[in-house]
Amino acid sequence: MSTPVFIWCGYIRMKYLISIRNPIEIGLSLETRNGISIYQSFLLWINYLLQAELFTRNEDRLFVNYDDLTRNPSEVSLRISSQLHVFSHDYIRENMLGINQFITSDLKHHNSNNEKFEYLSFKIVLDTISTKSRNHSN
Numbered sequence: 001m002s003t004p005v006f007i008w009c010g011y012i013r014m015k016y017l018i019s020i021r022n023p024i025e026i027g028l029s030l031e032t033r034n035g036i037s038i039y040q041s042f043l044l045w046i047n048y049l050l051q052a053e054l055f056t057r058n059e060d061r062l063f064v065n066y067d068d069l070t071r072n073p074s075e076v077s078l079r080i081s082s083q084l085h086v087f088s089h090d091y092i093r094e095n096m097l098g099i100n101q102f103i104t105s106d107l108k109h110h111n112s113n114n115e116k117f118e119y120l121s122f123k124i125v126l127d128t129i130s131t132k133s134r135n136h137s138n
Contacts, residue, residue, distance in 0.1 A: 015084045016056040020049070021066035060084055073099050 027041035036044075062083050069076045074096045081087045092099070 014059060015086060016052075016059055016061035017080060017084065018049075018052045018056065018061060018063050019066045019069065020063055
């Protein structure tokens, strides 16, 4: 990946906020909205997550749990501010009402528990290994 000229010249220091959301919930959303299977959406999720990790490695970044953000946006905003130095704590405190009105649990249309995630993850890993094994043996 090449670095954009304006970053290379030192004009902008990029900071990355990467939201981690339960892939089952993403899958249910994509299935409802776009007709994409849970299996396909999981593969998209892991691909995007791995790319986000790879391409922001050695950069200023913070991984944030999407559920934490929607449950407690002010607290997470303070953590983002503190770790990425994007806003002062005073600014966050002054704008907490607006933050809490903008980021709400209503943003989530699907909820899942970790048992479903663990089962699906295990199944997809096994299916992927099985498919790769079949492809290499032919």
